[in-house]
Amino acid sequence: MAATTAIVTGKPRRPRGGMTKKRPLDWVLLVAVILGAIVIVVPFYLILVNAFKSPIEYATSGPFALPQAIDLSGIEKFWNRVNFPEKVWNSIFISAVVSVLAVLISVLNAFAIGIGRVRGRTWIVLLFLLANLLPQEALLYPLYYMFKSVHLYDNVWSVIIVFTVVQAAFGTYLLSSVFGTFPKEILEAASLDGAGRWKILWRVVFPISRPTLAVLLIFFFIWTWNEFLIPLTFLASNSNQTVPVAISVLQGDRLMDVTTTAGSALLGIIPTLIFFLIFQRTLTRGITAGAVK
C-alpha cells in the first residue's frame, strides 16, 4: 500500500527547460510515433465508420469511407439477434461479483501471509501464483465434468466461482507483498489498544489499503469481462452468455453481413471503452504500480 501510493505521486518532475529546443530530427521522430499510433487505431476507425453504414453503402463506398448517411440497421440487427442488454447484464453481473469476492479472499489470504507471516508463506504464495499462471486448459475438462455433476454447468455461477479463485490467486500474490510493507507501528499500536486480529484487519488494514484494493477491483472486473475460454465452455445457452462469447458465436453465422459485424464490434467495445475512459488514471496506476519502486 505504501509502495503504491509512492508510485502514484511519483518523483517531482524537473522543469522542462528543453521544451523549446526542437531539432528537425525531433519532428521526424514525432511523426514516426504518430504514424505508429495511426496504424494502431485503424481497426477502431473501421469499426466506427462501418457500424453506421448500410450494406449497400458498404458495397459501393468500401470500408474506409465515412458514412454518407447514418444507418443503424447493422447495430439494430446485432442488438436484437443476441438480445444485447441481456448479454451486457450477464457480463456486468459476473464481473462485478467476481471482483468483489476475489478482492475479499485476496485480503483474507494476504492478511495471513503479509501481516500474519504464517509459517511457510513463501510456498503458499508460490502455490497461489502457480494457480494463476496455469493454462486454463489443464483445468478445463475436470471443471466441466465437476460442474455438470453438481448441475452448475451452463450457470453463470460456475464461471463466477472459477474466476473468483483465479483472480484471488493473483490478488493474494500481489497483496501479500503490499501488506508485507505495512507500517509495523500502526499494527503494534492497534494491538496494544486491545484490537484482535479481525478488528485489525477491518478497522486498520482494510481502510488504509483501500486505494490498492480499488485498483485490484477494477482490474478483476476488466479481466473477467474480457475472459473467453471458460465462459465459452461453461455457458452453453444463449441467455447465459457474456458479451465476448455472444459476439464470437455470432461470427460463425454466415448470414451476418459486414455492417452487422462492425455494429457488433462497436457494441462490444463500448462497455470496455467507457470503463477505460472513467478509470484511465487508475488503470495506468495499476499497470505501472511497482514499476517505479
Next chain:
Amino acid sequence: MSVLTRAESAARAETGATRADGRSRKARTKLPPEEPAIPQRKGGTAGYWLYLLPGFVLLLVIIVIPLIFNVYLTFTKWRGVRSPEFIGLDNWAKVFTDEDFWTSFVNSIWMVVAMVVLPTIIGLVVAALLFDVVGRKFGGKVGSFLRATYYLPQILPIAVAGIVIGWIFRPGATGAMNQLLGVLGIPPVDWLGQMPSALLVLMAVLVWVQIGYPIVVFMAALQRVDPELYEAAELDGANWFQRFSAITLSIIRPEVFVVTLTCTIAALKVFGPVYVITQGGPAGATLVPAYYAYTEFFTKRNIGYGATIATVLTILVVIVSIIFIRAQSSLERKERAGL
C-alpha cells in the same frame, strides 16, 4: 494468449517489486522477514491460518483437485461418458510422436516472437521516443495521449478484436485489406486461407494487441532514470543510442524481465485469438497447444489425449516461470554483490 492472460499480464507488472519469495525489496529492508509483524500475545501466528481457510478450500476445489484429475486423465482413454478407461502411458507415447503436436509447439515459438520479442523491442523504442523526445520536447500531454492510443487494443475483448481482424482480412474484394490493395492494383489475397499469410496475420494481430503493455510499463520505468545521468553522458559526447543502451536499459531491466516473463507465459497459453481468427487453420498451420487441447476435448472428444496436451503445456509454463524467476534472482544477487 487467453484474454485473461492479456489483461493479467498487464497487471502483473504490478509485481515488479515482488521477489520470488513474495516479499518486496522494501519488505526486506523495513521488516526482518523472520520477525512477526505484530507482537504475538498467545499462539504465535497459528491463528492466522483461519484467514487462509476460505482461500485454501476454494483453491483446492477449483485448482488443485481438477489439476490432479487432469493428470490422472492423461493415463486414460475417455470419451466423456461412462468411466475413463486406464491405458497407461499410451497418450504420452502418442503425444511425442504426434506431428500436429509438434507443429503446435513450433507455432508457440512464433507466438513468443509475436507476443514477447517484437512487442518488447518495439515497446522499448516507442517508450523511449515517447518519453525522451515527445514528452520532453512536445509536452507530457502529447506523450500521455499517444501512450493511451497505443494501449487501446489492450482493453479490447479478444473476441471483438478477432471478428474485426477476420473481416479486415476477409478473402475476396470485400475485405478492407484487399480493398486497400485493390487501390494499389494488387489482386486480392486469401489472407487467412493460406500459409504463410495466415500465421503472419495472426502474429501481426498479437503484436497489435500486446504493444501497449510494454509501452506503458517501460514509460513508467523511465521516470526512474535520473536526467542528470543523461546530461552527464551527453556532455561526455555519448549519442542517443549509447545513452539508451548504457543508462536506460540497465535501469529498466527489472521491468523488461517482468514484461518478458508475463508475456512468454501468455504466449504459451494463447487460445482466444487462434479460436476467433484462424481456428488453427489452414490445415493446422496456426495450431497452438491450447487450441489443440480444446479441440481434443470438445470436438474430437478424446479427453485423455487433450488432457495430455494440456499437461505438457502446464509443465512447460512452470519450467519457463522457474527459469525466469531464477535468472532474475541470480542477476539481482550479482547486482547486490557488485554494489
